[in-house]
Amino acid sequence: MGSTALLVVMLLAADAPLTAPVEQAMQANLAQVASILAFLESPDAFRDPKNAAPISESIDVLARMEHVVRQQDNPAVSTIGSLFGQEVARTRADFDQGRPDSARHRMIGLTRMCMGCHSSAAVNLDFRGLDGLVDSLRLSPLQRANFYVATHQFSRAKELWTKALSITPTNDAETFEQAQALRLAVATLTRTQQDPDAVLEVVAPQLKRRDYPGFMQRALKRWVADASAWRAEGFDPSRKTPEALLAKAEALLAKTGAASRMLSDDEGLVLNMRAAAYVTRALDGNPPPAREARGLYLLALAHTTSVEPALWQLDGLLLERCVQLQPHTEQAQVCAKRLADRVGFSYHGSEGGPVPAAMVQRIGELRALAVP
Numbered sequence: 182m183g184s185t186a187l188l189v190v191m192l193l194a195a196d197a198p199l200t201a202p203v204e205q206a207m208q209a210n211l212a213q214v215a216s217i218l219a220f221l222e223s224p225d226a227f228r229d230p231k232n233a234a235p236i237s238e239s240i241d242v243l244a245r246m247e248h249v250v251r252q253q254d255n256p257a258v259s260t261i262g263s264l265f266g267q268e269v270a271r272t273r274a275d276f277d278q279g280r281p282d283s284a285r286h287r288m289i290g291l292t293r294m295c296m297g298c299h300s301s302a303a304v305n306l307d308f309r310g311l312d313g314l315v316d317s318l319r320l321s322p323l324q325r326a327n328f329y330v331a332t333h334q335f336s337r338a339k340e341l342w343t344k345a346l347s348i349t350p351t352n353d354a355e356t357f358e359q360a361q362a363l364r365l366a367v368a369t370l371t372r373t374q375q376d377p378d379a380v381l382e383v384v385a386p387q388l389k390r391r392d393y394p395g396f397m398q399r400a401l402k403r404w405v406a407d408a409s410a411w412r413a414e415g416f417d418p419s420r421k422t423p424e425a426l427l428a429k430a431e432a433l434l435a436k437t438g439a440a441s442r443m444l445s446d447d448e449g450l451v452l453n454m455r456a457a458a459y460v461t462r463a464l465d466g467n468p469p470p471a472r473e474a475r476g477l478y479l480l481a482l483a484h485t486t487s488v489e490p491a492l493w494q495l496d497g498l499l500l501e502r503c504v505q506l507q508p509h510t511e512q513a514q515v516c517a518k519r520l521a522d523r524v525g526f527s528y529h530g531s532e533g534g535p536v537p538a539a540m541v542q543r544i545g546e547l548r549a550l551a552v553p
Contacts, residue, residue: 217242217288218331219315222324227285240276240284243269243291265291321345323362330369342366342383350392360397363387364447367404371454377412380451381405400447407451423463423472430456430463430479439482440519443526457483474506478516496523504547513551520544 217239220227227236244266268291275284311332315325322345329338346363350356363384370379384404387393393401418426433456434440437449446453457480464476477499484496500523503516521544528536 215311215332216314219311219318219320219328221285221289221331222320222327223318224282224285226318228281237276240269240273240288243288244273321358323358326362327365330365335369335374338369339366339379339383346383346387356392360393363401364450367450368454371408371451372458375418375455375458377408380408381412384408396447400450403448404451411451411455418459418462421459423468426459426463427472427475427479430459433459434479434482443522453483470506471512474503474510474512474516477503477506478512478519481516481519496520501547504551508550509553510551511553514548514553517544517547517551520547 217236220232220236220239226232268287272284272287272291275281275287315328320328322341326338326341326345329335329341342362346359346366350359366383367380370376370383384401387401388405390398390401416429418429421429433452437446437452439446439449439453439456460476460479460483464473468476481496481499481503497520500516500520504513504520507513524536524540524544
């Protein structure tokens with residue numbers, strides 16, 4: 182989905198109030214990386230040698246970034262932090278060795294991981310000081326909206342989506358860009374804002390469009406139907422117990438058939454985003470191992486919505502953690518099987534070639550750990 186795809190799962194709950202150290206660290210990190218987010222939206226600007234210095238400095242900031250979490254002893258969070266560090270190192274190598282496009286896409290994946298952990302948290306920072314930089318890069322309205330999403334300026338992004346998506350595209354490239362932007366809008370307004378009215382406000386007018394390809398028109402109808410049903414049911418997650426939230430997420434994922442899907446699922450976007458939000462809320466605090474394992478499995482299923490490379494790695498980490506939390510149980514077996522299926526599909530369905538020996542060994546170890 183390129184730079185317009187949104188990371189669709191979160192491991193850390195951001196709906197509840199943040200502790201002071203977490204909020205301070207999060208704000209500092211976002212402030213440090215905000216400038217690079219504008220460059221990511223413009224491939225030409227990212228390749229331009231005159232921007233090499235600030236981009237390089239931003240990569241250095243990412244490398245030095247410290248993650249403060251509510252549960253310092255949470256192994257899953259520590260593992261995700263390690264994955265983040267590995268991707269930063271690969272980004273640095275790509276950039277230094279003259280592969281700016283590869284570096285840019287890796288950095289996009291990193292920012293999606295940031296959004297995954299902090300997408301709905303309040304950010305008391307004023308990013309309007311970067312408007313001059315955004316103007317100088319001559320970003321299109323939809324590219325600018327992407328930047329606003331990354332810097333948590335959701336109301337500004339929504340304003341741009343509403344205006345830009347009302348303009349009739351003049352060619353296939355513009356149609357594709359609008360389709361990608363619409364997908365991001367739905368994911369953002371569902372996951373971060375949890376607002377069915379906002380989803381309908383942006384999506385419903387698009388039903389009149391006939392320039393979108395057939396699969397996109399089908400997705401539009403499904404998004405409107407799912408958002409309408411969501412509004413009608415009046416489900417309030419703030420009043421639900423963790424078990425009720427997991428049950429609701431499980432029911433939503435069952436409707437999209439996520440457990441049996443390997444391909445991305447555009448039509449199930451609203452339901453999958455709702456499920457991810459409810460699971461994240463259920464995992465807030467210090468959940469018992471059984472609840473955390475179940476939740477991580479459901480989050481991995483919600484990944485079906487995305488084809489981001491960074492998510493496939495995160496997907497595997499969530500499933501591994503699930504097995505480790507509840508070894509020798511039925512839940513562990515389900516998680517181990519899902520991981521094996523995803524890895525097999527990844528190599529045989531897209532990358533081609535045999536699965537690396539080390540990965541085969543690791544899956545074997547996890548399956549053994551899962552056996553009752």
